[in-house]
Amino acid sequence: MPVNEDNYKENYLSFSLTADNCGEEPIHRPIVIHNHGAILAWDKDNPNIPVFISDNITSVSPKFKVEEYFNLFSKDWMVKDMYHAFEEMEDPFSWNSIDPVPIHIEGKPWNIIRHIHGNTRFIELEPVYSEKNLLGRKLSSFHEIRMVTEPLQYIDNIPELFRVFTEKYRQVTGYDRVMIYRFDEDFHGSVEGESKKDEIESFFGLHYPATDIPPVARELFLKNRSRIIPDVNAKTSKVIFNPKVKKPMDYLDLTYTQLRGTSPIHIEYLQNMQVQATYTLALIIDNKLWGLIACHHYSPFFLNYETRKTGELIADNLCRRISEIQFAKEQKKRIRFRKKEEDFNKHLVSSWEVLLQLINNKIDLVDLLEVDGAAIITSSLGIYHQGLAPEKDTLLKIYGCFEKNPDLFENDVCITKDIRSLLENKINLKDLSEEIGGAAIIQLKELDNCMIVWFKKSERTIHEWAGDPRRPYEINYSKNGDIRLSPRKSFEKWKNEVNFKCSPWDIVSVEMIKRIKDIIIKRNRDWNPFQSEHYKRELEQITYTASHDLQEPLRTIDNYLMLIDEELEVKDSSFNEYLDKTRSSAKRMSKLIDQMLVYSKVGSSGRMRENTDINIVINQIKEDFNLKIDELKAVINCKELPIIYCDPIDIKKLFQNLISNSLKYSKANIPPLIEIYAEETSSGWMFSVTDNGIGIDKKNFEKVFSLFQRLHHQDDIPGTGIGLPTCRKIVESMNGRIWLTSEVGVGSTFWFTLKSEQLNHKLKNKKYV
Template structure:
């Protein structure tokens, strides 16, 4: 197959090319696909040129007919062992019947054994001694304090010294897919691309996916004529062969023309995979055809893996330090916000820290008719309009580094408000904490006009890849410094802390007014209840996140979807609890909303909620005689959940936990009992059991805050009921409560 000429290349669909199933190979070797019995099922059309055996004549015959008995004797054990993986393994160097020497790579994929034979001049096996000095020298120079730029520069120089390529670059992708050359080692007569950027369109999405899957790719001569496979379909699948992992896989004609336009006739790319994602490439270029032997490629691939691990450790350390710095500022602010009675005045008192917290140029507080600003901010009218827009769109935490793109009036605010981080501090009112970042004018130096390929794709006729790689500068306006993920996450945490402070202030104000005594009592009960219950969804999030991480290699999509659904539901519940708490503190009181409740359903819901805490434990549940009662479902659910959660917790040392939920009935009330066979408690201290923060067991034995049973008592008494407990230490406990049959007044 002859490579397409520049005049008949169509790049409009290069992101959809079948790059994994090209149907052909590069001709500096030949390929055979084999059955388990080592019969030849397919052969590349250039077989005769390398071995003297016609490809068609080899099909259906034993492997020896294609490469000779001596070569088969050397390879048969490993080729037929059934132990080959999906990554090509070097099986040695063989001499075919006509005296030609080949390095042999083989892997099992697509239902076949794929054997690749790369022509070499030597009869001896590859000498992997190249690997050790390269890796050992690189490790010796890495050091704990070497920066990522220093590491990438070192890697570029080492790879060039081993391979002999004229130019070696380390190329890093940004979140949008654009790449920038962050390190380079080159001969004097090669153009430099250091610090220049390449558009994402130069490496389509499917190509980046293949780089992630197969970490090394070599093109020995961009002017090659591809050798097709005979027959052209995989006999095991009836479709074209998937050559994703094949070293000889033929590449896109568009990419080959791209190389020629760049003045490059040979290339090698080594993928840098960081945390499972394609971080960048070690990209090697040579102006003339260049062969890189298997041992040198292996050395470069190993160096790439070590570089990726070093990058990951440096980025993790940098991320951790950044989070610690931001959290330190947040803790400092929170300490100052608890001093003083006016919450808004307290916020304005930490304006400098607020700027440092978000690396912002200006900050504003919007509370009802008040607007307080600090630093370089838009005027009050613009801020009020922005707050109205945020309220209409219902954003929780909103962030952007290009505000005008989401909010067109911000085109007039680019100087000091190109970026925005908005934090709502009320669910009911338009109360916002706003951080503004100024415009950061950026000049990006591209290796050629990045819009040339886009223009070509939109043209009415098919065009070749872009011709020019001369430096082309672009100035980008209207953007700010992007918001760091840690800043966004800690802003959400800061919001929760602010709500806690606001709640504390609301409690203090309620205590000053006797006529608000009832409201204060309900606020206290509700705040304890919600904060206690909030840990459950957070534990679910953490637990299912761990399960999701552990299942990262699993192909069970349904299981991972279930984990994600549970994480999302738990996060939603946690957010709802915090928001409900804020709403209650702002409204002044939380009225009971009694309704008819089927206690069987309520108890079953609590048990389902406890599933993650129970895990693999054996719990024998007995539910008997549950009636329909009139009560507030949210409060009663919380009370029952606390009782069942305690029963689960205190039976954990039992091989078989037994928990009974029963109900007796009198003329006036229902009497519920939750009995377990757990640790029990000393009945001499039962009077302390329902007090806030009272514990009858050591924290080391049974963890808990000591407010769960206090919550139960408050809730039941609010419903005009009673609560009590009985126990025999070491044999179990029974907790009981009553609910009146007559509907309660809300």
């Protein structure tokens, strides 16, 4: 029969079914119970007269009519053992709700099942039957647990674990079918293990929509871990309320009872499947409903209370074994990732800006997480990608989408196996390759509001459903307008193809993503003190004082060397050589001190800033280096460059040092080619100075920007080791960044940015790099 309003009036006092609220059905508060047992309830503080009883109490104790129980004290009608169990509930330390109390009523064996919930004291009476299993003999609880769980200890993979478990548990319970039913993150379910009678159809591998087990039912399984329906076709017994009790519904919460009636929709669902009896156990891992053990029988079938509670212990053992196998698998990956994390941490140093290290050191972000692609998206330093990743224009749109939707992040981390679902209606999805499925994004607000994105390939998956998941219910209307809602009648296999989603992000990868974020932030904060104004002022003062005070003794040394040269009448060749080397060293020392003075004055607040045409600056430098350019037959190309608001002395020194380096470190017999470009960014300008020189090894990318660090011997290529540190200081004094890309034997490119607040003119005819 279809489920109509009358069915719900029989089950509930105050719930009217609509097409929209079937997921809100109050299944924990029905006014019916399964009629194989009886239920009684009392106010916890007034245990004399029951507040409600089931109308089948007369089949247990036929001495009185149902209404008469409301006028009798409990001790007046209960048998001795039952009253003793009832009295024990006064003292919380003298009983527990797990162990049943065996009694005999009218010569028949019963179990008393007790619990207190809220203000209500419950007693359920359930018959004890002779059980049947596939072994042909009754097993003790100890033997049931051992028989099912002991073989599981030697299995180290999940599919085999489920195969053995379902086979063993069907033997000890006797059900026609035993299944392991697992929930996914959307609470759709799938059968991942099954043991059954040979002649019935297999459900293994089938998927079921989340509507089959709605949220209220899932929540109940977390509280009451087992549930039995001995006969779906049996009539229910009604709960009768004591007419003298005010607000009797306040006592009606059957969450923890064994006899609670079943939703009419679920009963019809089982009837449509031709299932006549069920027993279900919750699989709870990490306090979450991981799945269910679902047992089906195709004729009425009952398990005694002790066997059902033993089943809960067996389910706990299965959950523990699932966790152990999963943990062992995760540990292998954790060990592998720990080594990657250590290497990543070593690559990042505190003495150099972290974001530039991520870009310049070309850290393999793809291998770091064992994914398919990665990208670094910055607001001022450009976009860099590896492996499977969208084009730069699309990455910029993705960046904008996530920047405008901070609610997508939790602690600056967003992880999804379907990035399309987050970008839908925000960007044109045609720009996103069909190969890309999921993404993990970390937002680094402290690092130029940068984002790092990892991409995983989409996986084409075919799901086989038990019926069409799009139509879990059928809705019809009777002649009088009542809704007739029925669960789907067809369980014919229905297939759908799932595209554009990646495999789920496992917990180890999620942990790694969060640790990478923390490492980057920590390294950045370690670096930031080096940029403090106090530190810079102190360093400038030390450098200036040391440089200034050293000049006077150097001049004295040089004067004395001149006097010695003039006064000595007899001088051999060795003496002249020593004297020349000494004077050369003094001059080199003087040059070093001069450059230290220049370095200390970079960014000085006393210097005037003005509109400076970089095209004119480059022409002035060409004139300064005219002899060297002619000697090397060097070519310096530059597109039209912007006019910027800056200290003209500093900006000239910046380009002068970079061009000087390109000339100095050129390859023998190959004319130097130097190209200078400017590109407008969202926050300012990005410049590049590229040459075809000898190049720089990747391991020295940081070293070249450190004071007094030189890569070549003084006799091979003279220098002081201050030029590039001065460039860095000039750029940072203008709120920019400088970094390099290079390949040994091919050449180098020095990049630097200047923030928009430093600029007041734009290129008229831009030619981007």
